Amino acid sequence: MMWTAVIVAAVGCYLLKLGGLSVPPWVLERPVVERVADLIPVALLSALVAVQVFTRGHEIVVDARALGLGVAVVLLLLRAPFLVVVFGAALVAAVARLLL
Amino acid sequence: MSDAPLEPRARSAIIRDSLGVGVATGAYGVSFGAISVASGLSVAQTCALSLLVFTGASQFALVGVVAAGGAPISGALTALLLGTRNTLYGLRLAPLLAWRGVRRVLAAHVLIDESTAMSVTRETRDAARLGFLVTGVSVFVLWNVATFAGAVAGNELGDPRRYGLDAAVGAAFLALLWPRLHRRRNRLVAVAAAAVALGIVPMAPAGVPVLAAAGVALVAGVLTRERDA
Numbered sequence: 001m002m003w004t005a006v007i008v009a010a011v012g013c014y015l016l017k018l019g020g021l022s023v024p025p026w027v028l029e030r031p032v033v034e035r036v037a038d039l040i041p042v043a044l045l046s047a048l049v050a051v052q053v054f055t056r057g058h059e060i061v062v063d064a065r066a067l068g069l070g071v072a073v074v075l076l077l078l079r080a081p082f083l084v085v086v087f088g089a090a091l092v093a094a095v096a097r098l099l100l
Numbered sequence: 101m102s103d104a105p106l107e108p109r110a111r112s113a114i115i116r117d118s119l120g121v122g123v124a125t126g127a128y129g130v131s132f133g134a135i136s137v138a139s140g141l142s143v144a145q146t147c148a149l150s151l152l153v154f155t156g157a158s159q160f161a162l163v164g165v166v167a168a169g170g171a172p173i174s175g176a177l178t179a180l181l182l183g184t185r186n187t188l189y190g191l192r193l194a195p196l197l198a199w200r201g202v203r204r205v206l207a208a209h210v211l212i213d214e215s216t217a218m219s220v221t222r223e224t225r226d227a228a229r230l231g232f233l234v235t236g237v238s239v240f241v242l243w244n245v246a247t248f249a250g251a252v253a254g255n256e257l258g259d260p261r262r263y264g265l266d267a268a269v270g271a272a273f274l275a276l277l278w279p280r281l282h283r284r285r286n287r288l289v290a291v292a293a294a295a296v297a298l299g300i301v302p303m304a305p306a307g308v309p310v311l312a313a314a315g316v317a318l319v320a321g322v323l324t325r326e327r328d329a
Contacts, residue, residue, distance in 0.1 A: 020190015
């Protein structure tokens with residue numbers, strides 16, 4: 001199951017890249033296509049944040065992960081590098097679990 | 101588009117900048133490797149993702165959906181949806197890079213956020229190709245080495261929750277999203293997408309809420325007319 005997913009993602013993502021380099025540019029010149037293509041990463045990443053941080057199974061929960069996300073927001077506002085943001089959030093969540 | 105050859109000084113400046121981006125980005129691979137094995141993938145599967153999928157946000161998405169209990173195939177679908185932005189980059193870069201045949205087939209694999217950013221603003225074809233290749237290849241090499249290191253280390257650690265690695269996943273997605281939140285329209289779409297996803301979590305199978313949120317992008321893209329700044 002997992003290997004199938006890995007291969008589907010690999011083949012699909014490669015073809016999406018190659019397709020862009022091979023398709024005539026007029027496709028992009030349709031403004032609706034361009035707007036939707038711009039917005040898809042925004043919507044997906046935001047949904048991934050929400051599901052990753054605030055759910056367990058089918059339940060909505062607020063736990064140490066939410067604290068980690070709060071720290072990530074602060075670090076991003078301070079323009080911290082990616083790795084500092086990611087591991088900063090992990091560290092705070094881990095410490096919170098130890099203490100609470 | 102000028103076909104003028106590059107001066108040596110301009111050439112070394114592009115190489116230096118591109119390698120810098122390669123090193124900085126490649127290092128994220130450690131976090132991807134660690135998060136991927138924490139999500140239940142094997143070291144081999146984790147390395148296969150970095151070698152073959154090779155587009156960071158899609159890889160994080162796949163393992164993120166799996167970590168949340170989703171079917172691997174819905175993780176793959178989410179990865180594909182995120183991968184559509186590389187198609188967009190390709191459309192922009194195609195006339196600039198102007199590669200055909202085998203070169204285009206090979207170049208496509210390293211068509212990612214960073215190689216696009218380091219080539220799309222160049223004024224000559226030589227400069228664009230150099231920025232694209234040096235960035236793409238250096239990110240590819242370092243990303244894969246770092247993924248392997250992170251995956252092996254993550255495997256040795258045991259329960260990922262003890263180290264807060266489950267919180268790291270959300271932070272990684274937020275960091276990827278952050279630069280796109282400058283525009284007001286994007287912020288509205290982000291909030292709506294999160295609300296839609298959380299709203300259907302209680303009834304939908306895992307993995308589906310994230311895919312459903314893509315519908316928000318579709319609706320917003322079709323309904324808005326002007327591009328607000």
